[in-house]
Amino acid sequence: MTHKKVGVRQCTSYSLEEKLIVVKYVQENERNAAAKHFNLDVPMKKHSETSGRKAFYxxxxxxxxxxxxxxxxxxxxxxxxxxxxxxxxxxxxxxxxxxxxxxxxxxxxxxxxxxxxxxxFGLSLRRKTKISQKLPEDLEEKLDEFRRYIIRLKTLYNFDLNSIFNMDETPV
CATH class of the missing domain: 1.10.10 (Arc Repressor Mutant, subunit A)
Incomplete structure (x- = not known):
């Protein structure tokens, strides 16, 4: 069976028909033989499914x-x-x-x-984080104590209510 030769082009752009001919040849033979048979350039011969350097160890x-x-x-x-x-x-x-x-x-x-x-190996170095923090058992008591503390400070220093705000994180 004779195979149609795929023309070599400077810009390495091939039609779908040309690609299918090469794929069929590769399936019947091997990739390097196809590269030689169709006179494909070196980068196309060396292209592999897994990129990067192979493992020595x-x-x-x-x-x-x-x-x-x-x-x-x-x-x-x-x-x-x-x-x-x-x-x-x-x-x-x-x-x-x-x-x-x-x-x-x-x-x-x-x-x-x-x-x-x-x-x-398809790995990443991300770390598993905690799902959530556990609330203290005496949460209500601590909240009441904190409210009383804020009220005492407000009374002692005569703060306006708009001067008091909540902040979860420290600003940079």
């Missing part, structure tokens, strides 16, 4: 991911430092050192690796 990263999930289930906060320290600990394990020629000291411990790891 894939098995170690899977162990790290499991550890992070376990820590989250326990309610512990995870940050960049804890991720880095745990990865170094994992890389010191003999079963992991046997897999990789470079050890923990060769490991790229910078923020870009952590960000790439987080992106590869």
């Amino acid at each position: 894939l098995k170690a990263e899977k162990i790290l991911y499991s550890w992070i999930i376990e820590q989250r289930k326990k309610g512990f906060a995870i940050n960049y430092i804890s991720i880095r320290l745990q990865m170094c600990k994992i890389l010191k394990e003999s079963s992991i050192q046997a897999l990789y020629s470079v050890g923990e000291y060769e490991f790229q411990r910078n923020l870009s690796w952590i960000n790439s790891f987080i992106k590869r």
Whole structure:
């Protein structure tokens, strides 16, 4: 079966018909063969579904991911430092050192690796917040005491009522 060649264009804009021909060829062969057959440019050959750099320590990263999930289930906060320290600990394990020629000291411990790891595994470093504060049992008593205190201050210093206001947070 002969396949229609897709013309190479300078602006890399292809019609739907041309794209369908390439997709069909890829399904019958493989992506690199299609790129070569249709003379597609290098960036299109290298395009993959997952962007970014591939993991060098894939098995170690899977162990790290499991550890992070376990820590989250326990309610512990995870940050960049804890991720880095745990990865170094994992890389010191003999079963992991046997897999990789470079050890923990060769490991790229910078923020870009952590960000790439987080992106590869679809993680985020958001923290779980408290649902709400619990009100004190003697709430009514404390409110009455506070009202009496305000009335005493108003009487003592002769405040106008419009000078008294409620504020939940401190202004900046």
